[in-house]
Amino acid sequence: MxxxxxxxxxxxxxxxxxxxxxxxxxxxxxxxxxxxxxxxxxxxxxxxxxxxxxxxxxxxxxxxxxxxxxxxxxxxxxxxxxxVPTVWEEASAEGIGGAEWSHIALPAQRRIATEVMQELLRRAGVSSYPIEEVQVEPATHDMDGLGWRTRMRFAVDEEGHVGMRGWRSHDVHPLGANPLAARAIRDLDLGSWTAPEGVEAIDAVAPSVGPASVVLVGRDLDPATIRVPEEWGDVDVSVRTSRGLVPLRGDGMVRERVGDRLFAVSATGFWQSHRRAAELLSEAVSTALRAPRGGSAWDLYGGVGLFAAVAAEQVGRDGTVVSVEGNRRASQLAAENLQDLPQVSTGTADVTDWVRARRGGVDVVVLDPPRNGAGLELMDLLAAAVRQRIVYVSCEPSTLARDLAAIEKKGWGLTELRAFDLFPHTHHIESVAVLERV
Ligand SMILES: C[S@@+](CC[C@H](N)C(=O)[O-])C[C@H]1O[C@@H](n2cnc3c(N)ncnc32)[C@H](O)[C@@H]1O
The missing domain is CATH 2.40.50.140 (Nucleic acid-binding proteins)
Known part of the structure; x- marks a missing residue:
């Protein structure tokens, strides 16, 4: 060379x-x-x-x-x-994606992520908060950034070998030690599996309760013809085809515990990926939201109800919480997960459409959009509709910064911004921003 x-x-x-x-x-x-x-x-x-x-x-x-x-x-x-020596050799140059900072010391990753976050906020023009105070914090007890990932997608090659896609390529690479994966996923030893014919990918989940779960993904799979090999061990197995999800072993669901509450999640549904994230973010939202007793709250992009449970506890039985989610199955599960809380109702809708159609306001809002963020229209609508406080949970600082700058122009200011390293050895950052009227 x-x-x-x-x-x-x-x-x-x-x-x-x-x-x-x-x-x-x-x-x-x-x-x-x-x-x-x-x-x-x-x-x-x-x-x-x-x-x-x-x-x-x-x-x-x-x-x-x-x-x-x-x-x-x-x-x-x-x-x-x-x-430093990489924690995942297979993710080095020309290797698999998903661990692009695995050759950087963990404290330095957090320092670099802090610099990136601060720069994005400055460039977006966020002005209501001392940006130099924003620091990326580790997740509680996360000493080495390993073993955190509870949701992973694996690729399958034409011979049925299980690996991961190369960064920017369709090649299937061997997994190696797969050190970011939660223990229950590593213990599956997926690298030794031969996937049944027609399986294009495998989604593996390590829930906080019960056995690991794998979903065999293939457009044309016939679940009736798939036999689960003995050597796969104690794992729930489902098949996802273009016609939907069919459980072969287990019920196609996983259970996640946060505090005293159990959440049922579809084996293919969204749940925070870091094994400590749901608890950490619930605590951060709880501290930030301060919904008034007997008041009203919206949980937007609510998933299976993680933050609606937090808001419900704060408003109490005399208050109201509406959890809005675009995925019908997740929304149904939110209703089931929170059925003991009569103050919570759920809706399946596009969040922006739903908020646009509301008459009257709300005391507080928690929103947790996907990477593309809330967007300018929703920020405008919230600026007008919310009376006290908005807690914005974000997994993409660039869209968060854009949305914060937009709502600042509508008379709102940032009163707190915490950032968390919930994706160690990658560049991704989770954050929780608190907005109030100025
Ligand atoms: C980052 S997840 C957050 C879920 C939940 N807050 C949690 O922590 O478990 C984003 C959620 O927004 C939903 N979603 C994405 N776009 C949406 C939209 N335009 N309207 C409503 N929900 C949407 C996804 O289905 C997903 O459940």
Whole structure:
């Protein structure tokens, strides 16, 4: 492999174009900024202060006027102070996705995530909060960032071997130690399985209660023909085809405990992925929401009712909580999970449509949208409808920052912002923002 940038920059190498780069500040998406002949290059698989050889992911001939290029580090010439031996060899350069910071020391990951978060808030123009105070906190008792992931999708190749997709490729790579997975998923030893014919992917879940669960995913699978091998052990098994979910062993559900409450979740449904996340976020929402006794609350993007339970406890039986969720099955489960709380009602709807159709306001709102965030229309609607407080739970700081800046223009201010490392060894950040009228 050449280390001569002049040669590499001048003609295409058979395996892509190689550049020698000095790496600087973190950027969004888990990459770091370098420069080549004045052009910004966003580099994956490196760390601040490193000198690396990186393979361009964009073809300069196709994008001669591009403002930036993207690249992946393939060799480290001078390591940075934050580099450590990777916790997951198979996730290194050209390996599987989902652990892009596994070569960076955990405290440094959190420092870098803090820098990214602060920069996104500044760039979005968030002005009502001292941004330098935002710090990414570890999850409680998470010392090494390993064994946290309770939901994982695995890929299956044509011979039925189970692995994971390469980053930016369809190749199925071996799992190796799979160290981010929760113990119950690692114990399945999926790398030794041969999946039945027609299985395209396997979703594995390690719930807090009961055995692990796997869902065999394949458009044309016939559940009646699938035999669960003895060697798969004590695991619930379901099949998901284009016609829906069919349990083969167990009931196609998992159970999650948070405090004294048990939540039923579909084996393919949404639940917070880090094994400590549901409890940690419930506590953070509980502290932040402060719904008035006898008052009203909306739980938007409510899933199976995690935060509606928190709001219900605060408003008490004389109050009201409405949990709104777009997925019909999740919404039904929220109703079942919270049936002992008469103050809670549930609705299946698009959140923005639902809020737009409301007459009258509400005391407090908790919202927990997917990565694309709430969006400007919903923030406008909430700015007008909410009387006291909005607690915004976010898994994507860039859309959070956009939405916070938007509601600031409507007379609201940020009074607290906590950020959590609930996806260690990746660049993702979870956060809980508290908004009040100023
Ligand atoms: C990040 S999850 C949060 C779920 C829940 N708050 C929890 O913590 O378990 C986002 C939820 O929003 C739902 N969702 C996504 N887009 C939606 C929309 N436009 N309207 C209503 N619900 C939506 C998804 O089905 C998912 O359950």
């Amino acid at each position: 050449s280390t001569d940038p002049e040669r590499d920059a001048s003609g295409p190498a058979p395996d892509g174009r190689l550049l020698t780069l000095s790496v600087g500040a973190p950027a969004a998406g888990g990459t770091f900024v370098a420069r080549h002949e004045g052009r910004v290059v966003f580099v994956r698989g490196t760390a601040p202060g490193e000198t690396v050889i990186a393979r361009l992911l964009d073809d300069p001939a196709e994008k001669p006027d591009a403002r930036f290029w993207r690249a992946e580090a393939v060799e480290v010439l001078e390591p940075g102070v934050d580099r």
